[in-house]
Amino acid sequence: MTAINIQNLTKDYGNHKGIFDVSFQIEEGEVVGFLGPNGAGKTTTIRHLLGFSKPQSGTAAVLQLNCWNESKEIQKHLGYLPAEMAFPENMTGTQLIQHTAKMRGLRDLKRSQQLIEMFNLDSSAPIKRMSKGMKQKVGIVCAFMHDPKVLILDEPTTGLDPLMQSVFVQLIREEKQKGKSILMSSHLFEEIEGTCDRIAMIKQGKIISVIKAQEFNNVEKTTFKVTFQNPEDFQSIQHDIFKISEIHKEGLQLVIEIKDTQLNDLIRALAAKNVISIREMKYSLEDNFMNFYRGENHDHVQ
């Protein structure tokens, strides 16, 4: 079943701001990362999924329910973590968690307790005295406490320290195992890379690409940083057939990009030179992301 279905969604705020003809789907059990620079339209898209904003044209549906007309029904099956939370400051974390549970008609607080322990959260403190990270943990508990089928997470690890970020990645993996469908916006490439099945990239309100995460592991090219012992070898390899993507003259270093079929040629060429070190450089999601924003690789791989 399709968990999230966005079709030709448009909200034009004027001055080329907003979202334009946005379409993508998330299947049951799928985790999709939502990437894009500041102001690209991620939160606007998410606000439509939550029924906070009425589409000018197009539709947004969660579990085949219309987000604008049927948002109350959707809420029962949805966990939402906003990018910026507006908490009632006069409550403690525990009170807010209990209040949220009550609003949801949730009697069993076992899952909340598990999450509190998982994130090592002291929820007894008043929210107004909590650090950004603590507030974020309270938000995570509230979003996941009712074991929702669909999760929409807007920059979920904002304020979390690296240890807690890895606890969060673990939580996402566990939820995925349980068959949950997750849309997660993030600026952290490693977080997206470590959890997502696909990545939707948005720029200036338009989806510019939807990529399968496994594509990143299957790139048929490898990049090596090679340091040479003398300027002669450093110079001569540059006349060879290989693509040189960076030249660091002072350090006698080259970044060489080869197709996997050229590996033996490279080994033979380097064997004839005095080489100090060879280091493989991982082609990461971050490189791919940067390429997109430089205007390259606008492929649609669904």
Ligand SMILES: Nc1ncnc2c1ncn2[C@@H]1O[C@H](COP(=O)(O)OP(=O)(O)OP(=O)(O)O)[C@@H](O)[C@H]1O
């Ligand atoms: N209610 C509104 N009225 C007018 N313009 C708006 C409104 N809401 C958002 N915008 C504009 O629409 C664009 C998209 O904003 P949005 O918040 O969706 O971006 P985002 O991708 O979530 O960015 P960030 O990574 O900074 O959170 C921005 O240029 C923003 O200023």
